[in-house]
Amino acid sequence: MTPSEKKLVFRTVLATLLVLMIAGVVGGYAFMRTGIYNISATSQHLQPIYSILEKGMHYSVRYHAADITAPSTDDMQMVKRGALTFHGACVQCHGAPGVAPHGIGMGMQPVPGPLVESAKKWEARELYWIVRHGIKMSGMPAWEYRMSEEQLWEVVAFMQHLPQLSPAEYKEMTRSEDAR
Numbered sequence: 722m723t724p725s726e727k728k729l730v731f732r733t734v735l736a737t738l739l740v741l742m743i744a745g746v747v748g749g750y751a752f753m754r755t756g757i758y759n760i761s762a763t764s765q766h767l768q769p770i771y772s773i774l775e776k777g778m779h780y781s782v783r784y785h786a787a788d789i790t791a792p793s794t795d796d797m798q799m800v801k802r803g804a805l806t807f808h809g810a811c812v813q814c815h816g817a818p819g820v821a822p823h824g825i826g827m828g829m830q831p832v833p834g835p836l837v838e839s840a841k842k843w844e845a846r847e848l849y850w851i852v853r854h855g856i857k858m859s860g861m862p863a864w865e866y867r868m869s870e871e872q873l874w875e876v877v878a879f880m881q882h883l884p885q886l887s888p889a890e891y892k893e894m895t896r897s898e899d900a901r
Contacts (some may be wrong), residue, residue, distance in 0.1 A: 761830075762828065762829065762830040763830070764830070765830070765831070766831070771831070778856060778859075782843070782847050782850055782851055783847060785850055785854075786844070786846045786847045786849070786850035787846075789846035789849060789850060790846070791844070791845035791846045791849065791874075791877070792874055794845055794874070794877060794878035794881050794882075795878075796878070799874070799875050799878045800875070800878045800879050800881075800882050800894075801879075801894055802872075802875045803872075803874075803875030803876045803877070803878045803879030803880070804879045804891070804894040804895050805894075805895055806868065806872050806875055806876050806879075807876050807879050807880070807895075808895040810864070810867075810868075810876075811836070811876070813825055813826055814826030814829065814833040814860070815833050815834070815835060815836045816835055817836075817883075817886075817891050817895075818837070818883070818886045818887060818888040818890070818891040819887075819888025819889070819891060819892060820888075820891070829859075829860040830860075831859060831860075833859075833860060833861070836880055836883055837883055837884050838884065839880050839883065840880060840881040840882075840883060840884050841884065845877050845878075845881060848877045848880055848881070849873055849874060849877045852864050852868075852873055852876055852877060853865045853873050864876075
């Protein structure tokens with residue numbers, strides 16, 4: 722292939738990619754303007770949309786949490802304090818062992834997931850980042866201004882122990898000191 726032929730192939734590929742990119746942007750904008758895509762909280766995202774958003778969330782959390790150093794989360798007093806905070810702030814949407822989410826959580830879209838598997842999917846620093854900053858357009862609030870740094874890490878410590886808890890253990894752990 723001569724240099725001029727290589728140059729022509731390169732220009733053709735570049736022009737094709739540019740045209741496809743412009744067509745994708747214009748097509749996406751036109752689709753958005755139709756209003757066809759149902760954004761109501763009573764319908765699920767289409768699976769491709771959900772998959773893209775979920776994957777993007779994972780990449781974003783891992784990127785933003787990369788420089789966070791997690792403290793030890795093995796102290797059972799820390800876990801218990803985290804359980805009490807979780808019970809007061811998180812169980813309504815996410816549920817817990819033996820506790821179903823309240824109606825408010827079940828009415829959200831996307832439906833807040835059960836956090837029993839969270840310790841298997843996320844590192845402590847990533848859980849901390851999610852609890853602290855929340856997730857846009859998911860209903861997951863940022864607790865940064867409502868919980869102290871200590872409380873944020875206590876919730877993370879609890880979430881890491883959540884997969885091992887039975888409903889009876891959760892109930893015992895979240896009994897307030899006043900009720901004893």
